Amino acid sequence: MSSIVEFLEKCVGKWFSQRTGHNLTDRKSVLGKGDLWMEALAADAPEAIALCQTYGVDPQSIAAGLKMRWEAITASPKKELGSSVLVALTPDAAGAGALLATPAAKQNPQPGQYNFGSDGALWLTLPIAGGSIEERIWFASDNLRFRSSTTTRSDGPNFASFCSEIRMGVAPPKAAD
């Protein structure tokens, strides 16, 4: 069985991200790329505890946390930046559990869920205003991660995205030849 603690540990590092969004309503696609830093957060890290407080959740139930920061690579001199914190609470017997994420401005904090597929992929469901995002994250190798996500609102799924993320700053795995 996959463990949320191990999975989030595997995510830690600097990643180059190629992202595509498919708008399913107007059928247009958008491309983006950027750098993504993911840092482990200990169960007693101030950011993890603060997020629990936002959600009114006992920090004793923190299993693992991540702090993310990204920077889009664009032609524009104006930098597009972002950051967020993710906290996974203690898993149940099946390895699934509640997930807390930095809520969007003015959004009522509502916990999401994580669980694992039979292939070890991590599934996240995060509530957003008027709908939810479902994300699937899986590793093709230690240094290559994929993420696909679907945004669903009252009229059904209206946006899909796919990211290919390559770990930076470590030696690539040796070819088996």
Place this chain on the structure above:
Amino acid sequence: MSSIVEFLEKCVGKWFSQRTGHNLTDRKSVLGKGDLWMEALAADAPEAIALCQTYGVDPQSIAAGLKMRWEAITASPKKELGSSVLVALTPDAAGAGALLATPAAKQNPQPGQYNFGSDGALWLTLPIAGGSIEERIWFASDNLRFRSSTTTRSDGPNFASFCSEIRMGVAPPKAAD
């Protein structure tokens, strides 16, 4: 347990496809869109039998088949077209089995494999010259299908693609409100 026969039946229809390719080596992305027609092939269809003969496989073991045809939507007046045939052989007790696909020109026909994830997604592995393609196909709803694929060669995964496919020619599912 998911059944290959039912899954391929669900695929039948005309689809609008938004496709993105991420080249993992030069880190460039390409977008494409097109129409995709998928037709069921009966176990005694001449195309299915011919494909079995190409692979030296007994046509008695055909479980289900699909005939695909696509047409890229581009600004160019020259049409980009393609077609292929897919035949799934009788599944084992776990629902997995061998998969035959129209081989590329000059390629030695070598069967692929299909199996299902715990979430009902279909996984395909198809050998290509010097490597393999792994594809995951899943339905967000009856009329919305996603496909992600990874192309791996001797030096590791070097290409990823993601398709969002919307069924055309049928009424969209009613919003649950």
